[in-house]
Amino acid sequence: MNVKRNLAALLFLLWMSVGLCAAQNQEGLKVHYLGANHSLIQVVSPRKYLLLPVEEAASEATIHVLVNNKVERTLTVRLAMNRVDYWVPFDLAPYETGKVSLDVHTGNSRANVRDAMEDACWSDICLSDTFDASNSEAFRPLFHHTPRYGWMNDPNGMFYKDGVYHLCFQYNPYGSMWGNLSWGHSTSTDLVNWKAEEPVLVPDGLGMIFSGSCVVDKENTAGFGKDAVVAIYTSAGASQIQSLAYSLDNGRTFKTYENNPIITSDKECRDPNMFWHAESGRWILVLAAALEREMWIYSSPDLKNWKKESSFGRGYGCQEGVWECPDLMQLPVRGTDEKKWVLICNINPGGPFGGSAAQYFVGDFDGKTFTCDTKPEVTKWMDYGKDHYATVSWSNAPDDRHTVIAWMSNWQYANNVPTKQYRSANSLPRDLGLYKVGDGDYYLTTVPAPETLALRGKKTMDYGAFSVGKNGVAKKLPVANNGICEVNLELDARTAGKVNITLSNPKGEQTVLTYNLTDNSFGMDRTRSGLTDFSKDFPAITLAPAPQGRKQHLRLFIDRCSIEAFDGEGRFVMTNLVFPTEPYTTLSISTDKGRCRVGNLTVYPLEVENNLTIKKNIVK
Known part of the structure; x- marks a missing residue:
């Protein structure tokens, strides 16, 4: 009898260890536990979405999507182990004609099946015909572009066509951390109100879809059709190679090139x-040789066949990080x-205050070779x-404009904000130009795109002109829309050595902007701006060279989690994230020492009429 009991116990433990069991069934789902870290989810009664529970502290699970028992695609998701931070939707609509299963290999390193069955994801995974993407974040910007949900980094594939600005971006629809890179897609007719569209490029057999660009092929040089939108991007698998896709419906959908x-x-x-x-009558392509710290320049008559013409960058500018975008x-x-x-050359790391940043070079280009005007050791920052990276421009922009947008974060802490x-989020769109200084050197001018003027509400807070000293003068900021606003002011420092502009709230959180007339610098101190402890690299004081002279003009754009400071003539710009736990309500x-004359201090409360990335949005 004891032998039989021991044998039964041994068989039970063996059964538990190898996972030969079918677990509890959710409505419309059947979950098979095949091992301590291996499960199979069968979709028995399909609906629109399979909602996957995510825990950001969990390890990534690898999920093979099987359609009629064949691997259709592979993705990674941080399936919840101890708690659910949020859900992400897996769209089942493309597979409605086949039997869908998910072959799940978790990274949780459970000791046995019984422990694995207790993971939070198995009780919270579910089918649904809708996914609620309405905003749940206090820090989501109101007048900056964001994805509805999930992760976003570099803007890419940006083009203008038929009155519409298209903004594609590096996108992970299966979590709010880096991974599964696709091209997300949003559109706008005015650069400030954005509509979320469906992703246009998703990982395939060549790898994830890294950054790239789009052009409108007006003369059908590629043979896909007149005015076809052609995308070239990096396929990132075991190696990084460049691939092509094209669209015949104004960028709504793309077909990958068969060759x-x-x-x-x-x-x-x-x-x-x-x-x-x-x-030169040819297409030009610039490719970042990341570890070589070079930009390679190619030419092509047809967007398909490319010839390498030259390279630029070795020994030039900042060489501390990889070169990108x-x-x-x-x-x-x-x-x-x-x-x-x-x-423009974006680098990471190596920025002037740590992490990622964008540098630029001014010179000449003859259709084959770029020649820089300055000495190799000179570095110019955009x-x-x-929090300004991966800056690129819209192609085919109207009126020969060069309008750029950046990723408003930093690789030091982007996954942890x-x-x-x-x-x-993205920065405000900005128009670029150049100005020449007395020694003959050239520098970028960067100004907010004129479309941002439409954000100003009908009411303004006009504080006029006044004088300030060491004791300071405080003015109220708007309370509507979480205090989002644009601030315009002129300063005549007169006898002052430094002029401080402080944004603060009743909790004592503050961001301090300082003009230093001694060394002609402008600074922003966010060390006490609000939440800062999520990264040791976040508290910082950033500095820019300011125009010489005691008279300055400043434009500030304040959103829920960012401050962008523009010199009135575009000679410097500074972009920093801030996370105040209450909106800033006072400007001081x-x-x-001495006195400063403040002129024309005007605060414009900002309004967003139709930003579909933040309004209540039930995805059906």
Whole structure:
């Protein structure tokens, strides 16, 4: 009898260890536990979505999507182990004609099946015909573009066509941390109100879809059709190769080119950016050779066959991090008939205050070679904040504009900022130009796109002109829409050495902006701005060279989690995230000594009429 009992116990333990059991069934689902870290989910009664429970502290699970027992695609999801942070939808609609199963390999390292069955994901996974994407985040911006849910980093594939701006971006629809990179897609007719669209490119057999660019092929050089939208992007699998896709419906959907890849290399190369060069009658493509810290320049007659013409960058500018996300454009020089070429190069790490940033080079381009005007050791920064990266422009923009947008975060802490439903946001759109200084050097001008003026509400808070000293003067900021606003002011520092502009709330949280007349600098101190303890790299003071002279003009754009400071003439810009636990309600201006004259202080409460990325949004 004891032998039989021992044998039965042994068989039970063996059964539990290898997982030969079918677990509890959810409505419409059947879950088989095949091992301590291996399960199979069968969709028995399909609906629109399978809602996957996510816990960000959990390890990534690898999920093979099986359709009629064949692997259709693979994705990674941090399936909840101890608690559910949020849900993400897996769209079942494309598979309605087949039997769908999910082969799940978790990274939770459970000791046995019984422990694995207790993971939170199994009790909270469910089928649904809708997914509630209405905003649940206190820090979600109101006038900056964000994804409805999930992770976003680099903007890419941006183009303008038939009155619509298309913004694609690096997107993970299966969690708010980096992974599963696809091209998310939003559209706008005015650059400030955005409509969320369906992703246009998703991972395939060549890998995830990294950054790239789109052009409108007006003359049908590629043979896909007149005015086809052509995308070239990095396929990131075991290696990084360049692939092509095209759209015949104004960028709503794309078809991948059957002869991909179109550019290969044994180096780590990514983020192709292309444009039509009228003088040479060819397409030009700039490719970032990331670890070589170079930009490679190619030409093509048809967008399919590319010839490498030259390289630029070795030994130039900041060489501390990898080089990524290039853009090459010709810009007018303010007040002259002259034009110069600008090569944008985003780097990570190596930014002036740590982490990622964007540098640029000014020079000439002859259709094959870019030649920089400055010495190799000179570094010029596009933005002097910590949260401005992957800056690229819209192709085919109207009126020959060069309008750019950036990812408003930093790789030092992007995965850890205090939001869960989504990460991250884009900067305001900005128009670029050049100005020339006395020694003959050229620098970028960066100003908010004029479309941002439409954000101003009908009511303004006009505080006029007044004088301030060490004791300072405080003015109220708007309370509507969580205090989002634009602030315009002029300063005449007169006898002051420093002028401080402090944004604060009743909790004592504050961000301090300072003009230092001694060293002609502008700074932003966010060390006490609100939530800062999610990363040791977040508390920071950032500094920019300010125009010389005691008279300054400043424009501030304050959203729920960001401050963008623009010099009135565009000679510097500074972008920083802030996470105050209550909106800033007071703007105070003071000096370290002497007096400062404040002129034309005007606060514009901002309104967003139709931002579909933040309004209540039930996805059906």
